[in-house]
Amino acid sequence: FNNIPESMPVKGKDLVFVQQSFDLNQILLNPGDFVLQTLYLSLDPFMRFRMRDPKVKSYVDAFELGKPVINLGIGRVIKSENSQYPIGVLLEGILPFQEYITVVSNNSNCIRSVVKEIPGIPLSAYLGLLGVSCWTAFIGLYDIGRIKSGETIFVSAASGAVGQLVVQLAKLEGLRVIASAGSAEKVEFLKNELGCDEAFNYKQEQPRVALKKYCPNGLDVFFDNVGGATLEAALSMANDHARFIECGMISQYNSSGLPGPRNLTLIVTKRIRMEGFIISDHKHKFKEYTNKMIQLVLDRRIVFKEHVSYGIENAIDGLIGMLKGDKLGKALVKLAD
Ligand code: NDP
Helix, strand or coil: CCCCCCCCCEECCCCCCCCCCCHHHHHHCCCCCCCEEEEEEEECHHHHHHHHCCCCCCCCCCCCCCCCCEEEEEEEEECCCCCCCCCEEEEEEEEEECCCCCCCCHHHEEEECCCCCCCCCCHHHHHCCCCHHHHHHHHHHHHHHCCCCEEEEEECCCCHHHHHHHHHHHHHHCCEEEEEEHHHHHHHHHHHCCCEEEEECCCCCCCHHHHHHHCCCCCCEEEECCCCHHHHHHHHHEEEEEEEEEECCHHHHHHCCCCCCCCHHHHHCCHHCCCCCCHHHHHHHHHHHHHHHHHHHCCCCCCCCCCEECCCHHHHHHHHHHHHHCCCEEEEEECCC
């Protein structure tokens, strides 16, 4: 992480790829230390939020300038002086974007858990399908949104990591689902593979116009991943007592000073309940929701698309591509088998 971006991060300026030599035989470990080979790294929108002035405090720290960015990843122990983590063990943790990581014993709190592979489910699923994306979808829909069968829900960024799960869970629960995404391919996926009742490309059709067409009876629930003009349109189509699940506002992450929705008075007049949430406040629910998702996947009731960039040298392009919406599905980097 080389520089705080002004808007969309720029490769070579804000984020730079640095090559260093690495020789496993030269690494000397003290008792408790071990070396991880990184297999997968997750690419998430909130990484952009971490590329900020560290003086701006929030629920998650800013990235440190001059250091590798960090995020959820999976690695395999390839050298170890730690009996808890012997060679071959797979670990999940908040990892620096590097191919190899020496974890010293007094800094091993970056490790979150030992990963147990589940037959029929790929390892990468721990970074999305069974992890952050799963918890975000469940917590948002059930704990915040309290969805009910027969209601109409609108989901933005619906083909992304969180969105595709929200859409499918809402359909399984008997809701009418309207979805938006940023390309014709994504709209096809939403309609034909995920079974959305209606889906539109917000770059072609203004959300305000599309929602009028597709939700003649208004919206009961909005799962908001993008904020901005889409949120404004959802407010204007909301029914009385609608619930707005404020999960993220990616349309604002790369732009400062954009006007927010201009019709916030509707929250009062329609008695809308609008609630933001951050999944780390709901850790006590993670295990339950992961187990539910495992069952749904094994029963073939949920599908999950990933977009994988291969090699650490392609991580920057993968991250920027995810922020721009270039690719369909959960964004990941795969570094090794
Ligand atoms: P996605 O896989 O959905 O990737 C981001 C997507 O956002 C892009 O693919 C793009 O899709 C869309 N997008 C980008 N710019 C815009 C824009 N200007 N207007 C509308 N859409 C845009 O990411 P995730 O599923 O991981 O995250 C989705 C949301 O959930 C984010 O806002 C994220 O911050 C939030 N989140 C919140 C959590 C919480 O605890 N509250 C936890 C995890 C995620 P398209 O082609 O459709 O434009």
